[in-house]
Amino acid sequence: MIFSSYxxxxxxxxxxxxxxxxxxxxxxxxxxFLLLVSLVFYAWWRVDFLxxxxxxxxxxxxxxxxxxxxxxxxxxxxxxLIAGLAFNLGLIAWFKYAGLLAxxxxxxxxxxxxxxxxxxxxAISFFTFEQISYLVDAAGGRAPRYSFLDYAxxxxxxxxxxxxxxxxxxxxxxQFGETRNRDKRSxxxxxxxxxxxxxxxxxxxxxxxxxxxxxxxxxxxHHGTAVGMADAWMGTLFFAFQIYFDFSGYSDMALGSACxxxxxxxxxxxxxxxxxxIIEFWRLWxxxxxxxxxxxxxxxxxxxRHGQFRRYTNLFITMLLGGLWHGANWTFVIWGGxxxxxxxxxxxFRALTRGFTLPQSLKxxxxxxxxxxxxxxxxFAWTVFRAESxxxxxxxxxxxxxxxxxSRLLTFGPLAGGALVTLxxxxxxxxxxxxxxxxxxxxxxxxxxxxxxxxxxWQWRPSTATAVVFGLLxxxxxxxxxxxxxxxxxxx
Numbered sequence: 479m480i481f482s483s484y485x486x487x488x489x490x491x492x493x494x495x496x497x498x499x500x501x502x503x504x505x506x507x508x509x510x511f512l513l514l515v516s517l518v519f520y521a522w523w524r525v526d527f528l529x530x531x532x533x534x535x536x537x538x539x540x541x542x543x544x545x546x547x548x549x550x551x552x553x554x555x556x557x558x559l560i561a562g563l564a565f566n567l568g569l570i571a572w573f574k575y576a577g578l579l580a581x582x583x584x585x586x587x588x589x590x591x592x593x594x595x596x597x598x599x600x601a602i603s604f605f606t607f608e609q610i611s612y613l614v615d616a617a618g619g620r621a622p623r624y625s626f627l628d629y630a631x632x633x634x635x636x637x638x639x640x641x642x643x644x645x646x647x648x649x650x651x652x653q654f655g656e657t658r659n660r661d662k663r664s665x666x667x668x669x670x671x672x673x674x675x676x677x678x679x680x681x682x683x684x685x686x687x688x689x690x691x692x693x694x695x696x697x698x699x700h701h702g703t704a705v706g707m708a709d710a711w712m713g714t715l716f717f718a719f720q721i722y723f724d725f726s727g728y729s730d731m732a733l734g735s736a737c738x739x740x741x742x743x744x745x746x747x748x749x750x751x752x753x754x755x756i757i758e759f760w761r762l763w764x765x766x767x768x769x770x771x772x773x774x775x776x777x778x779x780x781x782x783r784h785g786q787f788r789r790y791t792n793l794f795i796t797m798l799l800g801g802l803w804h805g806a807n808w809t810f811v812i813w814g815g816x817x818x819x820x821x822x823x824x825x826x827f828r829a830l831t832r833g834f835t836l837p838q839s840l841k842x843x844x845x846x847x848x849x850x851x852x853x854x855x856x857x858f859a860w861t862v863f864r865a866e867s868x869x870x871x872x873x874x875x876x877x878x879x880x881x882x883x884x885s886r887l888l889t890f891g892p893l894a895g896g897a898l899v900t901l902x903x904x905x906x907x908x909x910x911x912x913x914x915x916x917x918x919x920x921x922x923x924x925x926x927x928x929x930x931x932x933x934x935x936w937q938w939r940p941s942t943a944t945a946v947v948f949g950l951l952x953x954x955x956x957x958x959x960x961x962x963x964x965x966x967x968x969x970x
Contacts, residue, residue, distance in 0.1 A: 479522050480964055481731045482681045487956070489519065494738045498663065509631055509654050512739065519636040520600070527599045530569075531634060537565055538609040539629045545616040546623055559617040566606045566613075573599055578806035601640045603803060603970055605633050607770055612647045614774055621647060628654055637735035641728055641967040643746035643766035649922055650741070658740045669918040670737030672938055675952040676911045677730030681965070682958035684901075685724035689963060692717035692864070694887055699877070700870035706885040710861075710877025712894065713887075717864050718857045719901045721966055722751060725764070728965045730911045737920050745912060745921035748929060751856070751905045754848035756820040757828075759856060762930075771800050790825070794818035804863075804970050809871060813863040820855055849906075909934040 479486040493515050500507050521528045541562040545555045571579075573596055580591045612629075615621040624632075628651045638645055658666065695713025699705050705713070729747040736743045750763035760768045776796045782789040794815070801814015836844055861878065865871035876882040888894065912921060913934045923929050938944060 479519060480968075481728065481735070482678055482686075482959060482965075484959060485522075489515075490735060490738070494667070497739055501658065501663070505657065509627055512654075513627065513631045513634065516631065516634040516636040516639065520634065520639060523600050524597070530599050530602075531605065532630075534566070534569065534605065534609065535630050535633045538562065538613065538633075539624075539626055541565070542609075542612050542616045542621060542629075543623065545613065546621055549617065549619050555617045559613055562613040563610060566610050570602060570606055572596070573602055575802075575806050578808075582808075598969070600968070604642050604644055605639065607644050607767075607803075608633060608647075611644075611770060611774060615647065624651060635736075635741070637732045637739075637741070638743055641732070641965060641970070642764075643729065643732065643744045644770050645744055645766065649744065653741050656740060663740070665918055666737050666740050668940060669915050669920045669938070670734045671952075672915055672944075672948050673730045673734030673737060673911055673920055675734075675948050675955065676914065677727040677732075677734060678955040679951050680723040680727030680730065682955045684904075685720050685727060686958070686963050688716045688720040688723070691888055692720055696864055696866070696870065696874065698885065698887055699873040700866045702869075703873070703885060703887075704883025705873050705877035705887070706883050707877055707880045708890050709885045709887045710874055710882060712890060712898075714857055714861050714864075714874065714878065715898060718860050719905070721860070721864075722905060724966045726911070728967060733920055742920065742922045745923040745929065747910075748912065748931070749905070749910045751853055752849065753852050754845055755852055756817065756824045756855060759852055760817070760821070767800070767803070771796050775799065786829075790822045793821050793825070797821065807866075809862050809865050809868065812868075812871075813859055816859045816862065820859075909936050914938050 479489055497508065497511060500511055517528060517532075520531055541558055545558045545562070548555050548558065576594045576596065580593045583589050584591055584593070612621055624647070629647070631654060632645075632647050632651050633639075635650065692713050695705060695709050696717070698709075726747045732746075733743050744766050746764060746766050748762040748765065750759050753759035753762055776792055779792040779795060780788055781792060795818075797814045797818030798811055799814070801810045801812070801817070804810040804813075858875075858878070861874045862871045865874060873882060877885075910931075912923075912929075913931050914936055915938050916931065916933050917937060917939065
């Protein structure tokens with residue numbers, strides 16, 4: 479069930495009603511009910527992969543419990559941790575990267591290795607990373623003993639199961655035991671529906687309508703067409719906005735779905751195109767993944783503790799692996815490497831200009847230039863991310879710099895120009911969903927000001943007018959569901 483689909487809307491409505499009844503009459507069954515409906519949600523995609531999800535959950539729970547017990551007894555946990563990590567990384571390697579590794583070895587060494595054609599289990603990257611974080615925390619003494627019910631629900635809770643956010647066990651599991659009174663439940667449903675509606679509108683009214691234009695240009699480049707400059711820029715910009723509204727829409731719908739059950743998920747998207755540096759961009763884009771890579775890869779590699787060269791090496795390795803996490807294609811690795819180089823350049827520039835202060839009158843201009851440069855760098859990297867092959871990426875880049883052909887795949891007329899202006903205004907000037915729902919703070923992040931969020935006059939308030947506005951937006955968004963398409967991040 480895709481979040482932006484009729485089956486999910488029906489599933490969500492029935493689940494929320496049943497949950498609220500249980501919450502009133504049989505609160506002890508809430509967690510069991512949520513676990514069962516989450517498994518039904520996952521099995522809806524493919525029943526056979528439900529065994530993989532359950533098997534992974536059972537193995538990691540057992541290993542994590544053993545690690546916790548040994549840690550509390552003062553015994554070594556390294557061997558168990560290595561075994562657990564090997565199990566999880568082995569699952570990802572087999573299902574996600576076996577084909578890529580085999581085909582690459584054949585291309586380089588002509589080995590003739592049979593290429594496995596495996597169907598990628600949905601959400602394997604997300605639920606595996608969450609369980610890796612649990613095992614590492616258990617080995618560090620940061621994971622208490624959990625019941626299997628709580629742990630299984632942590633892994634499979636359906637609002638975050640398919641495409642995140644990647645959440646820590648200690649952020650989610652304690653919330654399962656919380657109780658809500660009638661007023662709290664009403665607030666949760668109101669803000670949950672508001673967030674869900676915003677996300678649904680982003681997906682159905684914006685992202686899905688941009689996809690045909692970007693798809694046409696990238697498909698032409700992939701199939702050998704030399705792409706002209708106007709086509710290349712239009713296709714790339716439309717994809718940049720498509721993935722922005724697609725992913726932010728998904729994030730809003732995930733947080734909104736969870737709020738309906740009184741659960742707060744981490745903020746995962748915070749206006750990243752407003753970033754004034756690549757460092758800031760990665761603090762605002764896919765926040766839960768960035769945090770995971772920082773805490774469980776960059777810092778264990780040494781972080782910034784061993785000099786600048788080691789720091790930059792760690793950054794580059796982290797971003798390469800972050801790129802590979804996105805998919806079994808070397809284009810994702812190149813995209814991650816580009817962002818690694820961006821980060822190295824960003825940190826180097828900060829080191830060189832440390833102590834230098836601009837005049838106050840120039841700071842707004844400098845900030846605007848920084849935002850523009852950051853956006854341009856991100857958009858350039860998206861061409862590699864979106865391309866289906868190195869050849870397609872090369873044709874797109876040639877087009878961007880004016881060295882491509884003279885294609886006329888898209889017409890840059892008043893309609894296209896107006897669409898781009900509107901999209902720029904939405905991402906740079908409009909408040910984001912967390913700012914709109916500021917009053918009820920629907921994400922786990924409670925230090926909203928520290929996160930760069932601000933109160934806005936467009937802020938949601940419980941009123942008849944607000945209900946009418948978002949009700950109409952929901953109806954319009956539902957009417958647009960005929961253009962059904964999966965979320966981009968579902969493939970990762």
